[in-house]
Amino acid sequence: MSTEADPRVLLVRVPMALRWRDLDAFDHVNNANFLTFLEEARVRWFRGMAEAWVDETRMPLLAAVQINYRRPIAYPAEIAVELYADRVGNTSVTIGHRIVGTDAANADVLYADGHSVIVWIDRESGRPAPLPNAVRAAAEQP
Amino acid sequence: MSTEADPRVLLVRVPMALRWRDLDAFDHVNNANFLTFLEEARVRWFRGMAEAWVDETRMPLLAAVQINYRRPIAYPAEIAVELYADRVGNTSVTIGHRIVGTDAANADVLYADGHSVIVWIDRESGRPAPLPNAVRAAAEQP
Amino acid sequence: MSTEADPRVLLVRVPMALRWRDLDAFDHVNNANFLTFLEEARVRWFRGMAEAWVDETRMPLLAAVQINYRRPIAYPAEIAVELYADRVGNTSVTIGHRIVGTDAANADVLYADGHSVIVWIDRESGRPAPLPNAVRAAAEQP
Amino acid sequence: MSTEADPRVLLVRVPMALRWRDLDAFDHVNNANFLTFLEEARVRWFRGMAEAWVDETRMPLLAAVQINYRRPIAYPAEIAVELYADRVGNTSVTIGHRIVGTDAANADVLYADGHSVIVWIDRESGRPAPLPNAVRAAAEQP
Numbered sequence: 001m002s003t004e005a006d007p008r009v010l011l012v013r014v015p016m017a018l019r020w021r022d023l024d025a026f027d028h029v030n031n032a033n034f035l036t037f038l039e040e041a042r043v044r045w046f047r048g049m050a051e052a053w054v055d056e057t058r059m060p061l062l063a064a065v066q067i068n069y070r071r072p073i074a075y076p077a078e079i080a081v082e083l084y085a086d087r088v089g090n091t092s093v094t095i096g097h098r099i100v101g102t103d104a105a106n107a108d109v110l111y112a113d114g115h116s117v118i119v120w121i122d123r124e125s126g127r128p129a130p131l132p133n134a135v136r137a138a139a140e141q142p
Numbered sequence: 143m144s145t146e147a148d149p150r151v152l153l154v155r156v157p158m159a160l161r162w163r164d165l166d167a168f169d170h171v172n173n174a175n176f177l178t179f180l181e182e183a184r185v186r187w188f189r190g191m192a193e194a195w196v197d198e199t200r201m202p203l204l205a206a207v208q209i210n211y212r213r214p215i216a217y218p219a220e221i222a223v224e225l226y227a228d229r230v231g232n233t234s235v236t237i238g239h240r241i242v243g244t245d246a247a248n249a250d251v252l253y254a255d256g257h258s259v260i261v262w263i264d265r266e267s268g269r270p271a272p273l274p275n276a277v278r279a280a281a282e283q284p
Numbered sequence: 285m286s287t288e289a290d291p292r293v294l295l296v297r298v299p300m301a302l303r304w305r306d307l308d309a310f311d312h313v314n315n316a317n318f319l320t321f322l323e324e325a326r327v328r329w330f331r332g333m334a335e336a337w338v339d340e341t342r343m344p345l346l347a348a349v350q351i352n353y354r355r356p357i358a359y360p361a362e363i364a365v366e367l368y369a370d371r372v373g374n375t376s377v378t379i380g381h382r383i384v385g386t387d388a389a390n391a392d393v394l395y396a397d398g399h400s401v402i403v404w405i406d407r408e409s410g411r412p413a414p415l416p417n418a419v420r421a422a423a424e425q426p
Numbered sequence: 427m428s429t430e431a432d433p434r435v436l437l438v439r440v441p442m443a444l445r446w447r448d449l450d451a452f453d454h455v456n457n458a459n460f461l462t463f464l465e466e467a468r469v470r471w472f473r474g475m476a477e478a479w480v481d482e483t484r485m486p487l488l489a490a491v492q493i494n495y496r497r498p499i500a501y502p503a504e505i506a507v508e509l510y511a512d513r514v515g516n517t518s519v520t521i522g523h524r525i526v527g528t529d530a531a532n533a534d535v536l537y538a539d540g541h542s543v544i545v546w547i548d549r550e551s552g553r554p555a556p557l558p559n560a561v562r563a564a565a566e567q568p
Contacts, residue, residue: 017443020469021314021462025307025359031204032177032305036447039173043446047502062173064256066208075309076473114206159301162327163320163458165451167501172447178305185304189360217451218331315465315488319458346457348540350492398490 008084008096011139012048014041015080015102018073028072034112035065038097041081042118051134058129060118063092067114078103079111085139091128092119093139150226150238153281154190156183157222157244160215170214176254177207180239183223184260193276200271202260205234209256220245221253227281233270234261235281292368292380295423296332298325299364299386302357312356318396319349322381325365326402335418342413344402347376351398362387363395369423375412376403377423434510434522437565438474440467441506441528444499454498460538461491464523467507468544477560484555486544489518493540504529505537511565517554518545519565 016037024030039062046053046060054060073079084096095116101109122129131139158179166172181204188195188202196202215221226238237258243251264271273281300321308314323346330337330344338344357363368380379400385393406413415423442463450456465488472479472486480486499505510522521542527535548555557565 019462019466021308021316021465023309024305025309025311026201026203027309030305031181031207032174035174035177036445039447040445059168061168061214062211064208064210065173066206068206069204072203161320161324163323163450163456166447167449167451167453169451174447178303181305182303310485310487314462315491316458316461319461320456323457343452345452345498346495348492348494349457350490352490353488356487 008086011083011085011095012041012045013080013082014044015078016040016099018075018077018079020075022073023075026072028074031069034067034069034099037079037081037099038065038067038083038116041083041097042095042116045083045138046135049132049134049138051132053132053135057123058120058132059123060120063117063119065114065116067097067112069112070110071112073099073111077101077106086115088131088136088139091130092117093131093135094118095139150228153225153227153237154183154187155222155224156186157220158182158241160217160219160221162217164215165217168214170216173211176209176211176241179221179223179241180207180209180225180258183225183239184237184258187225187280188277191274191276191280193274195274195277199265200262200274201265202262202277205259205261207256207258209239209254211254212252213254215241215253219243219248228257230273230278230281233272234259235273235277236260237281292370295367295369295379296325296329297364297366298328299362300324300383302359302361302363304359306357307359310356312358315353318351318353318383321363321365321383322349322351322400325367325381326379326400329367329422330419333416333418333422335416337416337419341407342404342416343407344404344419347401347403349398349400351381351396353396354394355396357383357395361385361390370399372415372420372423375414376401377415377419378402379423434512437509437511437521438467438471439506439508440470441504442466442525444501444503444505446501448499449501452498454500457495460493460495460525463505463507463525464491464493464509464542467509467523468521468542471509471564472561475558475560475564477558479558479561483549484546484558485549486546489543489545491540491542493523493538495538496536497538499525499537503527503532512541514557514562514565517556518543519557519561520544521565 022029022033082098086096087094099112120129164171164175224240228238229236241254262271306313306317366382370380371378383396448455448459508524512522513520525538546555
C-alpha cells in the first residue's frame with residue numbers, strides 16, 4: 001500500500017485541506033467525500049489550463065468512477081490527490097486517481113486509487129462533444 | 143437505458159428524497175451525492191435486519207465502488223435506489239446498485255448503475271471480520 | 285421544549301427524510317445540515333406557489349439566519365420543518381422556523397427554532413428586488 | 427462592508443480552502459457551508475490548545491448561531507474565518523465570527539458575520555459541563 005513510483009504521467013498533484021465535517025459517524029472521512037476530493041482536483045487541473053474548461057456550449061460530466069478505498073482517512077491528516085492520464089479519447093478522457101498521505105506520519109500511505117471517465121457534452125443537446133483542445137493538450141503532455 | 147428486468151435478486155428498493163442541496167453549480171445532482179444515496183440505501187437495508195448491523199466489535203466499510211453515471215438527475219425528481227446481491231463472500235459482500243426514476247415522467251430512466259464491495263472489519267484490529275449472519279442471510283435469500 | 289401551539293401562522297410543514305450522512309463524528313445531525321433542512325423546506329414552499337419562485341431576473345437569497353439548537357437529532361428519527369411568516373417586507377420576508385420530531389417517541393420534541401430573512405435580488409444588479417406576488421400572497425394568507 | 431478594525435480580541439484567523447462543491451445551483455457558496463467553515467475554524471482553534479478539546483466525558487455542542495450573509499462567495503475565492511471572544515461564561519462561550527476575503531481582489535470584503543454560542547456538555551448526562559480550562563484560558567487571553 002505504499003505510494004511506489006507510478007509509471008503513468010502525473011497530470012497534477014493537488015493538496016486537499018480536510019474538514020472535520022468530512023468525517024461521518026464512523027469517525028472516518030466519508031466515502032462520498034473522496035469523490036468530492038477527486039472533483040476538486042479535476043476542477044483545479046482544468047482551471048490551470050489556458051482555455052476555459054467550461055463555457056456556454058460545453059461542459060464536462062463524470063461518466064463513470066471506480067474507486068478502491070485502501071485505508072480510512074482520519075482527521076486531521078494531510079492528503080493530496082494525484083491525477084494521471086490513463087487514456088485520451090475523442091470526447092472523453094480517463095483519469096487515474098490516487099489519494100495519498102502527505103504528512104510525515106503518513107507519507108507513504110495510499111488511501112484510495114482508481115479511475116474516472118470524464119466526457120464533454122454539448123449543453124444544448126446533452127450529447128458528447130469534442131474534448132477541448134486545452135484538455136487534450138494537457139492530458140497528452142502535462 | 144430503460145429499467146429492464148434485472149436477472150439478479152433484488153435486496154431492497156429504497157425511495158430517496160432529493161434535496162435541492164444535492165444539486166451542484168451545474169444544476170444537476172452532484173456525482174458524490176450518488177454515493178450518499180447508495181450509502182443510505184445500504185444503511186436502511188442493514189437496519190431492516192434482525193441483528194445489529196454495527197456493534198462494538200464490527201463495522202462495515204466500503205472497500206470499492208464502481209458507478210456509471212447514465213443520466214443527470216434534476217431537481218425535483220423522484221428516484222429510488224435498488225440493491226442487488228452480486229456476490230456473498232466470507233468477509234465481504236458485493237452489492238449491485240441501480241438508481242432509477244420513479245415519477246411518472248421518468249419511470250423508465252436508469253440514472254446510474256454499478257456495484258459496491260462492502261467488507262466487515264474488526265473495529266480494534268482493523269482487519270476483515272466474518273460477515274454478520276443477518277447480512278449473509280439477507281444477501282442470500284432476501 | 286415541547287411543541288406547544290404557536291400563535292403565528294404556519295406557512296408549511298415539510299417532513300424531512302434524514303440520511304445517515306447527516307450525522308457527523310459526534311453521531312448527531314451536524315449543525316450545518318439543519319440549514320439544509322430549512323432550505324429544503326423553503327424550496328418546497330416556494331415550489332408550491334402558482335408563480336415561479338426563481339426566474340431569469342430575480343432569485344431569493346438568504347440574508348440572515350438565527351437558529352437555536354435545542355436538542356441533538358439522532359439517526360434514525362422522523363422530523364419535520366415548520367415555517368412561519370414572522371414579517372413580510374417590500375423586498376424581504378422573515379420566516380420563523382421550527383424543526384420538530386414527528387415519530388411517536390419524539391412527537392413533542394422541539395429540535396431547533398429561530399428565523400431566517402430571505403431577500404429577493406435582481407440577478408443582474410445584485411440589488412434587492414420586490415417580493416414576487418406569489419410569495420407575498422402566500423406569506424400573508426397561506 | 428469593509429473589514430474595518432474590530433475592537434474585540436481575535437482568537438484565531440483560519441484560511442479556508444473553498445471547494446467547487448461548496449457551490450449550489452445558484453453558483454454561490456451554499457448558506458449551510460458557511461456554518462461548516464465556522465465549525466472548521468472552531469475545531470482548529472480547539473486543536474491548537476494544550477488540552478484536549480473533546481474527551482470521553484465532555485464535548486462541545488453548538489447551542490445557537492446567528493449569521494448575516496453580507497455577500498455571496500464565488501468560486502474560486504480566498505477566504506478566512508475570524509473568531510472573536512464575545513463572552514466567556516461558566517459552561518458556554520459566545521464566539522463572534524467573520525468570514526472575510528483574503529485574495530487581492532477581495533481583501534476588504536466581509537462575506538458574513540454574526541456569533542455562535544458553544545456549550546460544553548457532559549456526554550453521559552447531556553447536561554452543561556464547566557468550560558475546559560484550556561478553552562477558558564484561550565478565550566480570555568488568546
